[in-house]
Amino acid sequence: MKRRLGFSTRAVHGDPEVLPDWSPVVTPLYQSSTFTNPIGSTQEVLYTRYGNNPNQVLIAKRLALLEGAEAALFVASGMGATALAHLAMLRPGDHLISSEWVYGTTHKLFEGEFGRLGIDVSFVDPLEPRLWKRALRKTTRAIFVETPTNPLLRVIDLEPIAALCKTEGLALLVDSTFATPINFRPLEHGADLVIHSATKYLNGHADVIAGAVVGSEAVIEEVRKLMRVWGQAIDPMAAWLVERGMKTLVVRVERQNQTALAVAEWCSRQAQVAKVHYPGLPSHQDHEVAKRILNGFGGMVGVELKGGARAAERFLRALTIAAHAPSLGGVETLVSEPRLTSHAALTPEERARAGIPDGFLRFSIGLEDADDIIADFAQALAQL
Numbered sequence: 063m064k065r066r067l068g069f070s071t072r073a074v075h076g077d078p079e080v081l082p083d084w085s086p087v088v089t090p091l092y093q094s095s096t097f098t099n100p101i102g103s104t105q106e107v108l109y110t111r112y113g114n115n116p117n118q119v120l121i122a123k124r125l126a127l128l129e130g131a132e133a134a135l136f137v138a139s140g141m142g143a144t145a146l147a148h149l150a151m152l153r154p155g156d157h158l159i160s161s162e163w164v165y166g167t168t169h170k171l172f173e174g175e176f177g178r179l180g181i182d183v184s185f186v187d188p189l190e191p192r193l194w195k196r197a198l199r200k201t202t203r204a205i206f207v208e209t210p211t212n213p214l215l216r217v218i219d220l221e222p223i224a225a226l227c228k229t230e231g232l233a234l235l236v237d238s239t240f241a242t243p244i245n246f247r248p249l250e251h252g253a254d255l256v257i258h259s260a261t262k263y264l265n266g267h268a269d270v271i272a273g274a275v276v277g278s279e280a281v282i283e284e285v286r287k288l289m290r291v292w293g294q295a296i297d298p299m300a301a302w303l304v305e306r307g308m309k310t311l312v313v314r315v316e317r318q319n320q321t322a323l324a325v326a327e328w329c330s331r332q333a334q335v336a337k338v339h340y341p342g343l344p345s346h347q348d349h350e351v352a353k354r355i356l357n358g359f360g361g362m363v364g365v366e367l368k369g370g371a372r373a374a375e376r377f378l379r380a381l382t383i384a385a386h387a388p389s390l391g392g393v394e395t396l397v398s399e400p401r402l403t404s405h406a407a408l409t410p411e412e413r414a415r416a417g418i419p420d421g422f423l424r425f426s427i428g429l430e431d432a433d434d435i436i437a438d439f440a441q442a443l444a445q446l
């Protein structure tokens with residue numbers, strides 16, 4: 063029997079093969095839209111829009127191994143992955159129940175675009191399993207959840223939701239971008255389909271836009287068909303970079319877990335900080351759930367400054383290492399303000415009610431030395 067390989071080995075090698083002499087150790091970049099095919103062959107042709115370019119095929123296999131899935135598929139962006147995953151499961155007239163705490167553009171996709179396609183979406187508080195049940199209709203086909211959530215890092219226990227999906231015959235789709243397969247694998251908790259913005263941790267270097275869908279061979283085949291006709295294939299160069307990024311996924315995420323915990327603990331001792339949101343802190347509402355279901359608490363930290371928007375601006379202006387930028391999951395520490403990014407559509411009162419008062423900062427902790435990130439935050443706080 064073959065030994066079961068660890069996540070780091072999987073991330074670097076996939077299913078390791080002994081290389082013939084004079085092989086490149088790194089996968090070559092197949093920057094080619096098309097490939098020669100045998101004359102008279104009835105086999106599927108190789109064409110990069112079909113997603114069967116070797117760079118595209120390789121990263122899909124690699125991610126499937128990490129998520130413990132039959133199959134995976136990379137596409138052009140995280141939004142491409144979210145759209146195609148749902149379109150593979152839903153038809154006009156169908157109803158989707160979504161967590162109300164989802165990525166802003168996902169919300170727009172569901173409300174605007176899906177409405178036009180005749181797919182109705184209800185939004186519910188994901189921490190109230192009763193509400194999921196109450197939102198059920200005869201036409202409900204699927205449930206969508208994002209966990210951990212942005213920017214409060216709420217950790218949603220999938221098991222009660224998966225149980226409901228099972229009894230009602232619904233598909234459970236989970237956006238696991240913040241967790242990565244290193245910290246959480248939704249398929250092990252009853253999900254049917256996992257969605258990633260590979261732009262974030264999977265690639266991890268803030269130089270690629272990409273997305274992925276992970277699940278059973280049958281469902282991924284449906285997503286693949288849609289990818290081909292909607293023109294959502296990932297570019298070979300992006301796929302090559304994602305392969306390179308994924309090789310270091312385990313060490314990056316483990317280090318980001320460690321540094322984020324150190325930063326969160328430090329922040330929670332600062333006088334200028336009203337509240338810290340990090341699932342690794344005992345003060346977080348979901349700390350017990352997080353300890354039970356996550357393998358690591360992640361690299362994202364939410365911090366409420368006491369001085370509101372003015373304090374947030376002063377803090378951002380004073381930073382010398384961390385950059386003020388949206389997005390997350392890269393090697394550089396980034397800080398963003400949800401009031402101007404993900405939650406810009408809400409009024410200040412609505413944001414405060416949602417637990418994101420002005421003065422809220424979201425940190426995506428990078429790979430710098432923890433001491434240096436903390437020193438940068440310390441000198442910025444000192445200027446408030």
Ligand SMILES: *Cc1c(COP(=O)(O)O)cnc(C)c1O
Nearest residue numbers: 139140141165237239259261272
């Ligand atoms: C960034 C993000 C997306 C969208 O991904 P893109 O690659 O920008 O299209 C979706 N979900 C979550 C949780 C994200 O953080």
